[in-house]
Amino acid sequence: MDFAAHLPVLPILLPMAAGATLLLFDERRHSLKAGINIAATALLLVLSIWLLRLVDVAGAPVVHVYRLGDWAPPFGIVLVLDRLSALMVTLTSVLAVASLLFSLARWHKAAPHFHTLFQFLLMGVNGAFLTGDLFNLFVFFEVLLAASYGLMLYGSGTFRVRAGLHYIAINLAASLLFLIGVSLIYGVTGTLNMADLAQRIPEVAPENQGLLAAGSAILGVAFLIKAGMWPLCFWLPTTYMAASAPASALFAILSKVGFYVLLRLSLLLFGAEAGALTGFGSEVLLIGGMATIAFGAFGVLASQSLGRLAGYSLLVSSGTLLAAVGLGDKAAVSGALFYLLTSTLAVSALFLMVELVERAQEPAANLLTVTMEAYGDDVEPEEDEQEEVGVVMPGALAILGICFGLLALLLSGLPPLSGFIGKFALINAIFNPAGLGAQTTGPGGMGWTLTALLILSGLAVLLAMMRTGIRTFWAPLEVIVPRVLVVEIAPVVLLIGICVAMTAQAGNVMRYTDAVADALHHQRLYVGSVLPEAASEAGQAQ
Amino acid sequence: MRNILPYPVLTAALTVVWMLLNSFSLGHLLLGAVVAAGASRAMTALEPSKPRLRRWQLIPWLCGIVLIDIAKSNFAVASVILRRRARSPGFVSIPLELRDQTGLAVLACIVTSTPGTAWVEYDSATGELLIHVLDLVERQEWIDLIKNRYEATLREIFE
Amino acid sequence: MTHAEALPAWAALLTAFLVLVGASLTLIGAIGTLRFRTFFERVHAPTLGTSWGTGAIVLASSLLFSVLGSRLVFPELLIGVFVSITTPVTLMLLARATLYRERSEIASAAAPDLLEDPGDRPT
Amino acid sequence: MLASKSRNLAGIIAGAVALACHVAVWLLYVPVRDNEVVRSVFEWVPSLGLSVSLRLDGFAWLFALLVSGIGVLVVLYARYYMSAEDPVPRFFAFFQAFMGAMLGVVISGNLILLVIFWELTSVTSFLLIGYWHHNQSARDGARMSLTVTAIGGLGLLGGVVVIGHIVGSYDLDRVLASGDLIRGHALYLPALLLVLLGAFTKSAQFPFHFWLPNAMAAPTPVSAYLHSATMVKAGVFLLARLWPVLSGTPEWFTIVGLAGMASLVVGAYLAMFQQDLKGLLAYSTISHLGLITLLLSLGSPLGLVAAIFHIMNHATFKASLFMAAGIIDHETGTRDLRKLSGLFRFMPITGTLAMVASAAMAGVPLLNGFLSKEMFFAEAVETHADSWLDTIAPYAAVLASALAVTYSIRLIHSIFLGAPPESFPRAPHEPPFFMRLPVTLLVIACLVVGIAPGLTIGPYLHIAVTSVLGSATPEYSLAVWHGFNTPLIMSLVALVAGALLYLLIGNYLERSDGPFLLSGIQAQRIFEQVMVTVSWRWARFVETNLGTRRLQPQLRLVVFIAFAAAFLSLFGGVVDLAPISLKGMDWAFTGMWAVGVVCAVAAAYQAKFHRLAALALLGGTGLVTCMTFVWMSAPDLAVTQLVVEIVTSVLILLGLRWLPKRFQGLSEATGPMARLRRLRDLVMAVGAGLGMTIVAYAVMTRPLPQTISDFFLENAYSGGGGRNVVNVILVDFRGFDTLGEITVLGIVALTVFALLRRFRPAPDTVERPEQQRIQRAYDEAHPDRQPGATAVDYLLVPSVIMKWMFPVVIVFSAYLFLRGHDAPGGGFAAGVAMAAGFILQYMAAGTIWVEDRLRILPVTWIGGGLLTALLTGAGAWFFGKPFLTSYAQYVDVPLIGKVPLATASLFDLGVLSLVVGATVLMLIALAHQSVRRLRASRIEEQS
Amino acid sequence: MELTLAIAIGVLTGSGVWLLLRPRTYQVIIGLSLLSYAVNLFIFSMGRLHSGAAAVLDGAGAINPADYADPLPQALVLTAIVIGFATTALFLVVLLASRGLTGSDHVDGREPH
Amino acid sequence: MSATILVWSVTIAQLMLVVAMACNTYRLIRGPRAQDRVLCLDALYVNAMLLVLTFGIRTGSSLYFEAALVISLLGFISTVAFAKFLMRGEVIE
Numbered sequence A: 001m002d003f004a005a006h007l008p009v010l011p012i013l014l015p016m017a018a019g020a021t022l023l024l025f026d027e028r029r030h031s032l033k034a035g036i037n038i039a040a041t042a043l044l045l046v047l048s049i050w051l052l053r054l055v056d057v058a059g060a061p062v063v064h065v066y067r068l069g070d071w072a073p074p075f076g077i078v079l080v081l082d083r084l085s086a087l088m089v090t091l092t093s094v095l096a097v098a099s100l101l102f103s104l105a106r107w108h109k110a111a112p113h114f115h116t117l118f119q120f121l122l123m124g125v126n127g128a129f130l131t132g133d134l135f136n137l138f139v140f141f142e143v144l145l146a147a148s149y150g151l152m153l154y155g156s157g158t159f160r161v162r163a164g165l166h167y168i169a170i171n172l173a174a175s176l177l178f179l180i181g182v183s184l185i186y187g188v189t190g191t192l193n194m195a196d197l198a199q200r201i202p203e204v205a206p207e208n209q210g211l212l213a214a215g216s217a218i219l220g221v222a223f224l225i226k227a228g229m230w231p232l233c234f235w236l237p238t239t240y241m242a243a244s245a246p247a248s249a250l251f252a253i254l255s256k257v258g259f260y261v262l263l264r265l266s267l268l269l270f271g272a273e274a275g276a277l278t279g280f281g282s283e284v285l286l287i288g289g290m291a292t293i294a295f296g297a298f299g300v301l302a303s304q305s306l307g308r309l310a311g312y313s314l315l316v317s318s319g320t321l322l323a324a325v326g327l328g329d330k331a332a333v334s335g336a337l338f339y340l341l342t343s344t345l346a347v348s349a350l351f352l353m354v355e356l357v358e359r360a361q362e363p364a365a366n367l368l369t370v371t372m373e374a375y376g377d378d379v380e381p382e383e384d385e386q387e388e389v390g391v392v393m394p395g396a397l398a399i400l401g402i403c404f405g406l407l408a409l410l411l412s413g414l415p416p417l418s419g420f421i422g423k424f425a426l427i428n429a430i431f432n433p434a435g436l437g438a439q440t441t442g443p444g445g446m447g448w449t450l451t452a453l454l455i456l457s458g459l460a461v462l463l464a465m466m467r468t469g470i471r472t473f474w475a476p477l478e479v480i481v482p483r484v485l486v487v488e489i490a491p492v493v494l495l496i497g498i499c500v501a502m503t504a505q506a507g508n509v510m511r512y513t514d515a516v517a518d519a520l521h522h523q524r525l526y527v528g529s530v531l532p533e534a535a536s537e538a539g540q541a542q
Numbered sequence B: 001m002r003n004i005l006p007y008p009v010l011t012a013a014l015t016v017v018w019m020l021l022n023s024f025s026l027g028h029l030l031l032g033a034v035v036a037a038g039a040s041r042a043m044t045a046l047e048p049s050k051p052r053l054r055r056w057q058l059i060p061w062l063c064g065i066v067l068i069d070i071a072k073s074n075f076a077v078a079s080v081i082l083r084r085r086a087r088s089p090g091f092v093s094i095p096l097e098l099r100d101q102t103g104l105a106v107l108a109c110i111v112t113s114t115p116g117t118a119w120v121e122y123d124s125a126t127g128e129l130l131i132h133v134l135d136l137v138e139r140q141e142w143i144d145l146i147k148n149r150y151e152a153t154l155r156e157i158f159e
Numbered sequence C: 001m002t003h004a005e006a007l008p009a010w011a012a013l014l015t016a017f018l019v020l021v022g023a024s025l026t027l028i029g030a031i032g033t034l035r036f037r038t039f040f041e042r043v044h045a046p047t048l049g050t051s052w053g054t055g056a057i058v059l060a061s062s063l064l065f066s067v068l069g070s071r072l073v074f075p076e077l078l079i080g081v082f083v084s085i086t087t088p089v090t091l092m093l094l095a096r097a098t099l100y101r102e103r104s105e106i107a108s109a110a111a112p113d114l115l116e117d118p119g120d121r122p123t
Numbered sequence D: 001m002l003a004s005k006s007r008n009l010a011g012i013i014a015g016a017v018a019l020a021c022h023v024a025v026w027l028l029y030v031p032v033r034d035n036e037v038v039r040s041v042f043e044w045v046p047s048l049g050l051s052v053s054l055r056l057d058g059f060a061w062l063f064a065l066l067v068s069g070i071g072v073l074v075v076l077y078a079r080y081y082m083s084a085e086d087p088v089p090r091f092f093a094f095f096q097a098f099m100g101a102m103l104g105v106v107i108s109g110n111l112i113l114l115v116i117f118w119e120l121t122s123v124t125s126f127l128l129i130g131y132w133h134h135n136q137s138a139r140d141g142a143r144m145s146l147t148v149t150a151i152g153g154l155g156l157l158g159g160v161v162v163i164g165h166i167v168g169s170y171d172l173d174r175v176l177a178s179g180d181l182i183r184g185h186a187l188y189l190p191a192l193l194l195v196l197l198g199a200f201t202k203s204a205q206f207p208f209h210f211w212l213p214n215a216m217a218a219p220t221p222v223s224a225y226l227h228s229a230t231m232v233k234a235g236v237f238l239l240a241r242l243w244p245v246l247s248g249t250p251e252w253f254t255i256v257g258l259a260g261m262a263s264l265v266v267g268a269y270l271a272m273f274q275q276d277l278k279g280l281l282a283y284s285t286i287s288h289l290g291l292i293t294l295l296l297s298l299g300s301p302l303g304l305v306a307a308i309f310h311i312m313n314h315a316t317f318k319a320s321l322f323m324a325a326g327i328i329d330h331e332t333g334t335r336d337l338r339k340l341s342g343l344f345r346f347m348p349i350t351g352t353l354a355m356v357a358s359a360a361m362a363g364v365p366l367l368n369g370f371l372s373k374e375m376f377f378a379e380a381v382e383t384h385a386d387s388w389l390d391t392i393a394p395y396a397a398v399l400a401s402a403l404a405v406t407y408s409i410r411l412i413h414s415i416f417l418g419a420p421p422e423s424f425p426r427a428p429h430e431p432p433f434f435m436r437l438p439v440t441l442l443v444i445a446c447l448v449v450g451i452a453p454g455l456t457i458g459p460y461l462h463i464a465v466t467s468v469l470g471s472a473t474p475e476y477s478l479a480v481w482h483g484f485n486t487p488l489i490m491s492l493v494a495l496v497a498g499a500l501l502y503l504l505i506g507n508y509l510e511r512s513d514g515p516f517l518l519s520g521i522q523a524q525r526i527f528e529q530v531m532v533t534v535s536w537r538w539a540r541f542v543e544t545n546l547g548t549r550r551l552q553p554q555l556r557l558v559v560f561i562a563f564a565a566a567f568l569s570l571f572g573g574v575v576d577l578a579p580i581s582l583k584g585m586d587w588a589f590t591g592m593w594a595v596g597v598v599c600a601v602a603a604a605y606q607a608k609f610h611r612l613a614a615l616a617l618l619g620g621t622g623l624v625t626c627m628t629f630v631w632m633s634a635p636d637l638a639v640t641q642l643v644v645e646i647v648t649s650v651l652i653l654l655g656l657r658w659l660p661k662r663f664q665g666l667s668e669a670t671g672p673m674a675r676l677r678r679l680r681d682l683v684m685a686v687g688a689g690l691g692m693t694i695v696a697y698a699v700m701t702r703p704l705p706q707t708i709s710d711f712f713l714e715n716a717y718s719g720g721g722g723r724n725v726v727n728v729i730l731v732d733f734r735g736f737d738t739l740g741e742i743t744v745l746g747i748v749a750l751t752v753f754a755l756l757r758r759f760r761p762a763p764d765t766v767e768r769p770e771q772q773r774i775q776r777a778y779d780e781a782h783p784d785r786q787p788g789a790t791a792v793d794y795l796l797v798p799s800v801i802m803k804w805m806f807p808v809v810i811v812f813s814a815y816l817f818l819r820g821h822d823a824p825g826g827g828f829a830a831g832v833a834m835a836a837g838f839i840l841q842y843m844a845a846g847t848i849w850v851e852d853r854l855r856i857l858p859v860t861w862i863g864g865g866l867l868t869a870l871l872t873g874a875g876a877w878f879f880g881k882p883f884l885t886s887y888a889q890y891v892d893v894p895l896i897g898k899v900p901l902a903t904a905s906l907f908d909l910g911v912l913s914l915v916v917g918a919t920v921l922m923l924i925a926l927a928h929q930s931v932r933r934l935r936a937s938r939i940e941e942q943s
Numbered sequence E: 001m002e003l004t005l006a007i008a009i010g011v012l013t014g015s016g017v018w019l020l021l022r023p024r025t026y027q028v029i030i031g032l033s034l035l036s037y038a039v040n041l042f043i044f045s046m047g048r049l050h051s052g053a054a055a056v057l058d059g060a061g062a063i064n065p066a067d068y069a070d071p072l073p074q075a076l077v078l079t080a081i082v083i084g085f086a087t088t089a090l091f092l093v094v095l096l097a098s099r100g101l102t103g104s105d106h107v108d109g110r111e112p113h
Numbered sequence F: 001m002s003a004t005i006l007v008w009s010v011t012i013a014q015l016m017l018v019v020a021m022a023c024n025t026y027r028l029i030r031g032p033r034a035q036d037r038v039l040c041l042d043a044l045y046v047n048a049m050l051l052v053l054t055f056g057i058r059t060g061s062s063l064y065f066e067a068a069l070v071i072s073l074l075g076f077i078s079t080v081a082f083a084k085f086l087m088r089g090e091v092i093e
């Protein structure tokens, strides 16, 4: 095996190694720890881009299968690197870079082990994206959740702890559901490997199909909690609002993990060849997704603080994605992925903006937000005074204003940025599921409703952000110029810049997402790559 | 030697434990010795009062009488429970001369392990022991039992 | 129970006897916890199980496996040793705690607000 | 980028850009004149049919000419209009962006691209209208205009998508060629409605007209540009652009016609009553746009000609009027018609220009406004589709014209004529030449076109019209004099009636507070009301009633939905349960579970008031769970569950120290609602329990399918080098799971540690526990006792034993670890056992005592453990194997015999190290709180 | 035995769910513990029940998998136990922190009105 | 013969131990005081350990020995924690 063959496992091992190494150094060595974290995150970004290039080759789709422990699937655990997972890993590392940069200004010193938790979160997220094993997925879910608990509570404070308690309680319940679902599926099918499962599901005896469906449904509920579907999503806005800015910026990917799994599993396990269970749950996703969009839109409008607004806008995007999975056709999936990229980047940037904007609103907040909360009580004031990292931004308010405006465009899906293209791609898919020009009947009632919801939710986001933006940037008589460091605004600009670049390169990105959607609809390809022997046997049998 | 094997008796005992757990073989003797030595070294950190075993040959005898006493007490307490016999529980205070902590610990184990008696309180300043007896017929009998039968032997062993 | 077929009758009988003795003592101890009225009486009850109750069953197990493996196997003895070392610790601590609790309740009957016990109160 | 005061430079750059655009448009005249369509296509998102397709035909050319031309003039004007204090570069930047967007709308050859530019005009106009954002009115106006136009734009997007669905392409050429297809399609009406929503909102057509007057809070150059030539014209541009494909149907005629007519009349009527100069112009704009819309509604080619012509004419005179209004505002400091008077003597040139432009607006002959209005009258009379709408069209046209005359006269009379006022905020005089120049040029254009239309605008209008209509272009004449015909009579009637009306009610208008009859109905207020209701009240209602921020309802939902999902799926299929029989029942096992179940229910019952009891009962259930594992051939599980059980109990007990007492009955809700809630929860609990019972029973009584476990059983020894299959799975087959799992443990330990660093106990637990206080008091009260003697004596004997247990536990832990691969045990159980040994020492001797003697660095143990596991796994790389590939062999050691050596053991050592570190870290961090509190209280005592 | 265990799982689930829906944080943590017992047993039961079956291989040689308890669910339960332990510890500390900061042991950090 | 003797005796012993568990559970639930509960929890542990041993005797397998060993060696730790909590109000001072 040459080195390149080991690439699929590196997005998991690299953060893990970095996180573990960080533990060997004393807590007070902030710069050293930050340095390690920066290096690891940068390396992860490079690596993920490498992976992206590895799978994005013309011709037949490439699926890299990594057999951990050199055990053949379905017995050993496999990692599966295909276009979808490479895309998600790359998105994660981009968010990580942004979030890390932001945290360098002050957050990373607010409490112990920030960098370690940060790297472990990346490990968990990447593992969830890469694994091809249902129980291993659970483990990585737990890794990412555990790290997210840590980052969520990072910095402590009343509001945060209260929200954290809810977040943890609900996710513990979800984890239990996950376990019930996985084990029930194992009890009926006798396997945990996703590809193997895809093979076995059509052959499940009729008297066992009810149990299998029940297991899948329970599993689905667990994912829906994480993906934030109404009415399982109420924890989400509060949690994201309460978490520190870099944490919530990174959390933007977490709800996408739920979406990713739903997308992957519903197409792999309940795709066209799943026998009696074909299309299992897709209606629930569609209707639930639409309900989520509606609820999120109302929530956005009802939000009084920017943080909550950002949280609800995340719900809108979650709902949109779920509904797209519910639609299930290639065009919708491709559009959804495009939308996913842009909305995740934008929401993440918005979460970073929240803190900066709030600093502009409240003079007291201008002085070290962190210290107020984190150092409230302390018997051992061992941390020294915060020192400056980077240079304070001139014209900060103007730049914040521009960024805010661009984010409003991105999140509401108003032209010309990628937010619009994503939404348009989805609407286009609703009207032309087989592609533009292929004559199909118009969308049904669901299609019209979804279209209306997509458009109206964008409007709601626009109204709400306009309200907030006007209140923040236009209304105040005396303008408080917030102390914003370059390292704080740079990640926002970076994320928005990527969205802008995605706008310009929308054709290429869509080509990629089209290819992803196409591959997802050929579950044989996935199964055949993971289980070549089984696939060839099946081929011979036919 | 003292630094490497600070508690030779302990190390030996642990090696025996190891071989009991695994098997009596040469391999496990060596492995057990290594593990036991490591564990003993960990023990030094806790600075236990180092017991001096003066007359260790009394130990088997003590074990023997304790096992028999316990068996008797088992029978007695079982009959108390089963026959719902009238009983007169009560506390007995016993002045002890034994000061060695390990000795006290062994005494406590004996008293408590024996059905019908329970170690309740020991005042280190006065050396006064308070035990609870399930069926307290004759107070002095219990005092004698503890003082003469157990304490005396233990003092011989440890002091 | 294929393993038991190979067992000589005397060993089987002895094992059976020891097992039953141990279990009976333990059961009697447990009944004691039901019958005794106060904690200080009840504290004596479990010692039936932890002394010869355990001892008998441990012996039974040792006997059985020694006979079956035709070599002396005593790892079970460790169980007996550990039980007779650790159980007194708990009982001592519990008894002392109870003594304190009862004393302080009597002592501070005048100040009932101090009487609340930390996690638990009589029902 | 430019410094905020550099208005010359910014103006010059902006002007140059606008001029360059204008010149570029002129350069394209020749091909366009020859009926060529200038195209330029870049691929953007081919799979969505979205391309950057620029398409310049005659109509687009004419519009581009207008947009860029007036753009140049407005930039010139703005250079002088904007104050030196304003951050002008920002203004010009927005302005340029807006102009670009508008040009984009005009030359888009792809409908989606058009929508993109369309929304960009909305956004940039928002920025321009809100430019003076320190004014409340500017903010409100900007917000309203964006709201309305963005709604319309999104509607337009929907319409365009429907059109794209019908046609199969968003390409404008293909769409324009598919008129019959579109009109005949079932989705024609939705498409039409959505497109019209876009057009009407943009062009401020009734009933969406209200945003336009509010947008007058913008700087005047913005108004002059947006509301004459560009923004509002985009709507009618779109109607004309899609005229070939959408018009000609009854739906089109009715909807567009109604909206146009209503706007025409209502706009004119409301314009009369305005006291704000710009407000008057704004309503007049609505009215004129209504006129254009009405023309387009007719569906006749001549109507289209007239519409395009009027678009041009209106742009010129309205732009000049706005600029004039700006000059007046600039010079006098007010725009209130009631305050303005007799300005003509101060600024005769401006006055003259304004009068001419107003006359054009009123439709006075020899000015451009007259010509297009004549055409309008002609069309209004001509077209008959036998509906009430076109029956009243001529009358409405005349009425609106008359009103236009009235407000035009009022404009001139009120501002320039009459007595000069006593005082102005500033002394008025003529503006600088270059500020007046744009007005002059535009008014000249009005005159020239009005006098010699055929020579001036004629050819350009022609190419525009032919590009839309193609071969259907009608014969038309742009002559000033068509003879004494009906339209002329209508014009005369309107002029006379308008003048008479002004004479009649001029004074009333000067004093009125709002429009007669309509003052009560203010569309703006209705809009705001609706916005507040929907976007705030409803939203709040939905958020609070369909959502919750409380935990219990959320958990209830989780449980309920999971149950419902499983239930529905389960009985969607077939579930037949095996018959229940007591044969072969293991009574000891069942008896144990009777105990376990009773403990569980009792724990549930006691958890509120008897925390300690609940914890003990939980321990009982846990014990029975362990026993189950013993009974069912899972010794590893039993061992692990046991050690975890023990450590968890200690952990929770450590936590109980910080939970204050609960008093029974303190907050027990007893109302009927509370009882109902509890009943509901009980039902859910029972339901969930039943569900789990049924599912578990169903699965357990079915034959096990062919599972992947067989492979593990067959290969554990030969491939994994271990006899304990479970352990081989954990460290080898599925070692990756274990790697993740120990990471979880490590993360949680770090989180616990971090959280406890900031721990602030509840006030009622800050003090030492009551027991300690009493015992201390007891010691202090007795002179023969040392302080703390009770505590020392309490632990005197037990702690000796507990200390001696320490090495035993270590040996035991080593035993569990080393055996793990072949027998029950393993790194995890060993790690927890060793941690338990540490905890025991802490309990025996206290934190400070232990830490003076034992240096435990749990974080290092965690990091080291993770790295050990990781490096063991990565070691396989050096042998060209994937991560975690293990190597196992039995090595013959002299004297000892065969010794198993497996890399998996090294991995397991990492697990052990991590588990020790994590467990100790959590427990110790919690235990440290007591020390911390103690230290804190000492500090307090000292200070 | 299947029936016994199935009922046990059901009762543990029911008790756990009941506590999970209670307002006091301590009730919730006890409920979560009970639920994790139930879930662990449930996972375990998915490998079917094998009382007194061999749990450890004798050594090399042909193996009849039917003689052994299904090891995979056991491995899964082990993982679940570890993770359950970790999360219980975390939840405990968070509830303590919440109690400390909000002054209430209600799950919402404040008493309902 | 041997098997029959052993099966019966072990079965009866197990039932006795289970009844013992039930008795202890009764006290565990009823208390009345915390110390009674803790005492019975400890007894419950011992009962369970003995059950494990009898189970080993019954199946002839020594694999369950570790579980019994864990209870005997470490089982008291949680009880110690309970007892310390009752006496001192906190487990680790």
Ligand code: NA
Residues within 6 Å of the ligand: B111, B112, B113, B114, B115, B116, B117, B118, C044, C047
């Ligand atoms: Na005793």
Ligand code: NA
Residues within 6 Å of the ligand: D337, D338, D339, D340, D341, D413, D414, D415
């Ligand atoms: Na006037």
